[in-house]
Amino acid sequence: MTIKTYRQALHDTLRSEMLRDEDVFLMGEEIGVFEGSYKITAGLLAEFGEKRVRDTPIAEEGFTGAAIGAAMLGLRPVVEIMTINFSLLALDQIVNHAAKIYGMFGGQAKVPLVIRTPGGGGQQLGATHSQNIELYYAFVPGMKVVAPSTPADAKALLLAAIRDDDPVLFLENLALYNTKGDVPDDDTPAEIGKAKIKREGHDLTLIGYSRMAYIASNVADALAESEGLDIEVIDLMSLRPLDRETLIASVKKTHAAVVLEDDWLTYGIGAEIAATISDGAFDYLDAPVRRVAMAEVPMPYSKVLESAAFPTNDDVVNAIFQTLEAVGRRLKKVGQSHD
């Protein structure tokens, strides 16, 4: 084990995979000379050269599509899209091509492509740079979408994504890049399509992914200490495929669930989770499934307004308390802040 940031774990995994397999190469805006907008690719151009660390023009549709075409011929491109907001420029190539090519041609061409891109919010970047639209890709058969919340999972899922023969959207998060954690030294890939129980408990199931899984773990730990609550935390890890069984098994044990998401509530990832729990554990629920999600507005620039719109630890704590009250559990009154 080595303690690393999420950023360092991504960097080191990209580097080790490039050393392992010459077909792995990187493409994206500003990943080479500039060393990446978030410095994930720092130093890689100097080590591997322009052939394998390819700075692209600002042309998301063009270079994402080119990566798909290169993958069809057997290369294993890892594309960086600077933020997930800009992936909309490549939507046709991702949805109509990367996700379709294997099935539409009867299994004749694989697309071993990884698209790395961070979601975000909370940094006063305004309406067009604060969205979390991973749902658009998780909606599409043919795609795989993974969303690690820790440095260790970032490594294990990136290994899995690069070695997978299907197009994988690899969701990072601006707020997670500087978080630290133990990272295994060995190269064991995660299993895509599996959720992870981050913390076992019996009182309530708290479900999240990416930044919201990180918050879920922190809130559960804090409430264990302050309230003596025994919360089970599930990190979805994979948004497509979705590990419904792990969710159902947990809710059958805890009888209550709160779902955390950094996207918008209406039609969001949490809606699918809530529907899944309704389908698979209806008789086990002692309270409605509660969702915590972004306010449904174009994200304002103003710090005050942005803070109001963006889910916080307090929002999560309140949702947990209200759900447990609906269950009929008496709770100590505690302070509001767990940040």
Added chain:
Amino acid sequence: MSSKLASNLKYELAPYYLTMTLKESPMTDNALTKRKAPARKPAAKKVDGGQLIKFYHDMMLIRRFEERAARAYTEALIGGYCHLNLGEEAAVVGLMSALRDGDYLFTNYREHGYALMRGIDPNRVMAELYGRVDGVSKGWGGSMHMFDMAHRLLGGYGIVGGQLPLATGAALAINYRGLDEVVMCTMGDGTANIGAFHESLNIAALWNLPIVYVVINNGLGMGTTVAKASAEPEIYKRASAYAMDSERVDGLDPVLVAEAAARAIATARTGKPFLLEVVSERLRGHSVVDPAKYRSAEEVAQLAQFDPVHTLAARLVKEKFLTAAEVHKIDDEETARADVAHAFALSSAQPDVSTLFDYNYATPVANDSRRLPGEPLFTAAGRPAAETQR
């Protein structure tokens, strides 16, 4: 059959090659004779009769195959959209003759003729149109999505412009591996106006990729004329924005197209991408179901003189490479091949419903959804329904 050909041959196509030079070419909306103003190099002086006859065979195969497909469509044997290469036979045959077996082709959705000319068995192309298991894409693609890695047809694509970034990426892979192969990427004239056109040509030129972009300019994007859609209607000129070489050629003559394609491919093989514009003609509607009412009676009346199959037939007879009887015989042979393809497609099995989820993913993955529309996610016992049933 003979009366059909007799009517075909009545079109005397005096000088079917054109004499206007680029500078003289006025681009008047919908004026067919004026639109056809390719800047081109003269054809090889020595005419190769054997090659002309081969081209005629190939063009007639496409002609009869497409006519058979149109009929099958009206018989409800083909579903969805169905776009035909009728009128573009010389362009298709000329372009494909210039590719090596190891080169790659990406096309748009009007690609039956290209699949045939890449060497794919007409039976398998027709079976794909009929949605059968023996189709080139096993019944998953249909008319717009033919694919065959063995013949390096890397797809017909149904989204206008979608194939351009992909083809550019295939050329990048060739470049990455230092191979001697070339990618050809065909498209219609309307595609020149989509963002993917600009992004792809720019990237190909920046990175010195071995690719030839081919615009088949038939003057119409569905029902919208080039003049109404394109600020620079002479599309090959757009290459100058990417410091790329380009050429415009008359798509009525397969020999001219073949020669231009050979020049373009030779350039691309040196790592210089190329834009080739082939001025062509669409003899029917945009798709099988389009009656093309947006074309004037005068324009339609003129179409016959831009029919490349009839043009070549007349030339073969006039220049005494073939007798009229021999021309008939080729027609009969290729008509028979189309009929055989129809019979084969009709006898090919429909896909089994149990294969519905066979191509979800190339790498098997946990919790992959295999649920049919009416199935619940979970049974009453809370087990995943689809898993327990299979």
